[in-house]
Amino acid sequence: MPKALHPIAGALALLTILTFWTATVLSELLGPATAVVTVKTLIPWGLILLIPALMVAGGSGFALSKGESAQSIQGAVDAKRKRMPFIAAIGLLVLVPACLVLAVKARAGAFDVTFYAVQAIELVAGAVNIALLGLNMRDGLRMTGRLRPRSA
Template sequence: MIVAFLAVTLSTLGGGAVADAGTSKAVVWYGVKWLVVALAAAGMTGKAMCRGRPGGLAAVKFRRMKIVAANGILILVPCAYLLYARTQVAPVNGWYAALQIVEIAAGIVNLALLAANMRDGLRMRARRIQ
């Protein structure tokens, strides 16, 4: 979902059409709700699989997820809402562009952290199979 959000956002950057920006921001804003649910479910299942206090790679994954959650709650969700709301009432301007850059950067950070968690999860699974 994060890759899709970034793709939708980046696809409208070059075009400059306000209607396209409004549509892309609506897609992201309405999709964020599903992403929050998916990330919460992933965190809860990961915690349940660790059964107690995690160690090793699991502890590293939990630290990353705390950053992902904070980034999402403090930066990505507010940016998604503000950008969506802005495209509904006013033309795209410098403020919008600056906020868009913040959203893209925070999205890339979360994508990288989640990819690292996926990599470590696959490593943990490989160890368990052996």
């Protein structure tokens, strides 16, 4: 079961964060203030999908890596395992609080210096998590043979 759930949960988590990030950038750059308010108030509801997806991806990945002893993929397993604490920490310590603060401020129409400072931090942290999750996906695809290893 973890073998089937892991790639689905990981892809869902990555796509969810990517959707949050893209919606934020597009609403800020191209949309009226009402679009920003809508995006910022919907993102916390998306956590209902994102948090379980990350938990399933992390838990199933940990379970799958326990039985893995092949030297050919051990480096990828170790790399994925090392990235996960950073992904979790950025999510729990930066992204979740930032999205909640931004939702409250957006609903109140408080587009002030604090809003944009938190927004900038959220966008940078989100980009880092997208990159880390993307690296984990790449390594997972290489481990399963769905993506060829990079040639030297």
